[in-house]
Amino acid sequence: MALELEPTLARVALVGVRVSMLMVFAPFLGSLAIPARVKAGLTVVLTALLYPVCAPPATTLSPVAWCRVVSGEMLVGLMLGLTLHFVFDGVQLAGQILGFQLGYSLVNLIDPQTEVDTPVLSILHQAVALLIFLALDVHHWILRGLARSFTYLPAGTVTVTAAAAQELWRAAGGMLIVAVQIAAPALVATVLTDLALGFLGKASPQLPVLFVGLSVKGLVGFAVLMGALRFWPQALEKYFLGALATSERLLHLAR
Numbered sequence: 001m002a003l004e005l006e007p008t009l010a011r012v013a014l015v016g017v018r019v020s021m022l023m024v025f026a027p028f029l030g031s032l033a034i035p036a037r038v039k040a041g042l043t044v045v046l047t048a049l050l051y052p053v054c055a056p057p058a059t060t061l062s063p064v065a066w067c068r069v070v071s072g073e074m075l076v077g078l079m080l081g082l083t084l085h086f087v088f089d090g091v092q093l094a095g096q097i098l099g100f101q102l103g104y105s106l107v108n109l110i111d112p113q114t115e116v117d118t119p120v121l122s123i124l125h126q127a128v129a130l131l132i133f134l135a136l137d138v139h140h141w142i143l144r145g146l147a148r149s150f151t152y153l154p155a156g157t158v159t160v161t162a163a164a165a166q167e168l169w170r171a172a173g174g175m176l177i178v179a180v181q182i183a184a185p186a187l188v189a190t191v192l193t194d195l196a197l198g199f200l201g202k203a204s205p206q207l208p209v210l211f212v213g214l215s216v217k218g219l220v221g222f223a224v225l226m227g228a229l230r231f232w233p234q235a236l237e238k239y240f241l242g243a244l245a246t247s248e249r250l251l252h253l254a255r
Contacts, residue, residue, distance in 0.1 A: 010066075014155040015054055016047040017070055021077025022146055027084050028130065028139050046143070054150035072158025072254075076149060079164075079250045083171050083243040084142065087236070090178025091129040095122030097183045101190050102221045103214050125182070128229065132236050145244055152251040164253040171246045178239055182232075189224040190217050 020043045024030050029039070098104075099119035133139070193216055201209035 011155075012047065012051055014069065014073055015051050015150075016043065017073040018077045018149070018155065019043050019046045019050065019146065021074045022080050022142070023077075025078055025081025025085065026139075026142050027081070027088050027133060029142065030081060046146070050147060050150065054147070054155065069156045069158070072160065073155060075160060076153060076158055076251065076254065079168065079254070080142065080145060080149065080247050082168070083247040083250070084138070084240065086171055086175050087178055087239045087243050088126060088129055088133075090175040090239075091125045091182055091236075092122045093175060093179035094182035095119060095125035097179060098125075098186050098190075098221065098225070101187060102218050128232065129236060132233050133240070136233070136237055136240065138240050141240070141244060145247060149251055152248065153255055158254050161253055164250050167246065167250055167253055171243070171250075174242075181235070185228040186221045186224045190221045193217050193220045 022029065023039045023043050028034075029042075096119050099121035102121070104119060104121055194213070197209050197213045197216065201207055
């Protein structure tokens with residue numbers, strides 16, 4: 001009986017490793033706000049649902065080969081989760097840029113996602129991005145992508161390649177592009193406000209530009225930011241779709 005159960009448990013473990021790594025690194029699903037028991041239960045349920053259709057063929061592996069296969073499955077879950085996390089990191093970086101520009105760089109909160117001291121505008125940006133993430137059902141896209149990943153890259157066939165690593169580095173560099181594009185409207189508005197206040201201070205030296213400037217920049221920056229939020233769903237949908245496309249390319253490159 002042990003000889004019959006051992007190959008089955010090994011195949012179940014390969015599917016479960018990929019699912020569990022996604023539960024750790026995927027946005028929202030890997031959040032610290034979700035209890036570990038809920039994550040574990042969801043991992044077991046997803047593994048049970050995926051195993052009948054995605055189970056790898058029964059093979060006998062040496063301990064070294066088994067470690068290599070498990071590492072490959074962990075890498076797949078990591079790639080699926082990180083590509084979407086790069087979008088959230090870009091949005092959070094945009095909040096840090098604006099926080100510095102608007103004078104909120106010293107106003108920090110504890111980020112519930114990472115438990116790190118984070119500028120308050122970064123928390124606001126991340127919360128809005130998470131709400132849009134859920135409204136667009138991107139968490140459902142992730143689960144569908146997980147199921148399709150077993151078609152692109154069956155369990156036990158993962159190979160770490162230089163092309164996949166290069167593509168992952170390129171996706172990480174996209175964080176800066178996301179940050180600049182998200183922060184651009186309010187950033188440009190505050191820079192123009194600085195220029196206008198500078199000319200005003202030259203024209204009227206008795207005007208306390210230093211004290212007036214912070215309030216004016218804050219009002220202008222928040223007004224533009226609130227107006228720009230209307231376009232965030234379309235922009236973030238494009239970023240999320242791009243992240244999923246990148247994860248699909250990574251799966252093809254890891255074969």
